[in-house]
Amino acid sequence: MQMERRQFDRETATVAAACRVRGIAYRARLSEVSQQGCCAEMARDVAAPGERILLQLGALLTLPAIVRWVEGDRAGLEFAHPLHGAILSQYARRQDEERRDLH
Numbered sequence: 001m002q003m004e005r006r007q008f009d010r011e012t013a014t015v016a017a018a019c020r021v022r023g024i025a026y027r028a029r030l031s032e033v034s035q036q037g038c039c040a041e042m043a044r045d046v047a048a049p050g051e052r053i054l055l056q057l058g059a060l061l062t063l064p065a066i067v068r069w070v071e072g073d074r075a076g077l078e079f080a081h082p083l084h085g086a087i088l089s090q091y092a093r094r095q096d097e098e099r100r101d102l103h
Contacts (some may be wrong), residue, residue, distance in 0.1 A: 018056040021047045028055070037065065037078040044073050053077070058094075061087070 019028040019042055028042040040055075047053055047067045055063040055077070064080040 015057065019046070020054040020056065021051065030055070033083075035079075035082045035084070037068070037076065040075045040077050041073055042075065047075055052080075 015030040017028045019026045028040045030038045032039040051067045065077040069076040
């Protein structure tokens with residue numbers, strides 16, 4: 001069995017995001033995030049391969065992306081512009097802190 005090699009490291013945190021497809025907003029959970037893209041868990045049949053979408057992470061960060069594959073409620077997304085790794089790590093940490101503060 002051959003191990004899959006990735007060009008960029010992936011962030012292990014799961015991040016909540018808003019996803020805009022054809023002008024309609026959906027909730028999404030992002031995982032396996034790298035500088036080039038991520039896996040998004042969202043409602044089934046929301047987007048198709050090749051479709052352009054917008055990911056909204058908080059109030060200040062919007063990421064255009066292209067859907068590369070879809071399997072059920074999961075989709076592989078490629079960011080239109082590489083994402084600096086520290087940006088997502090910082091956002092994921094902030095989300096974790098907010099969740100802890102609520103409990």
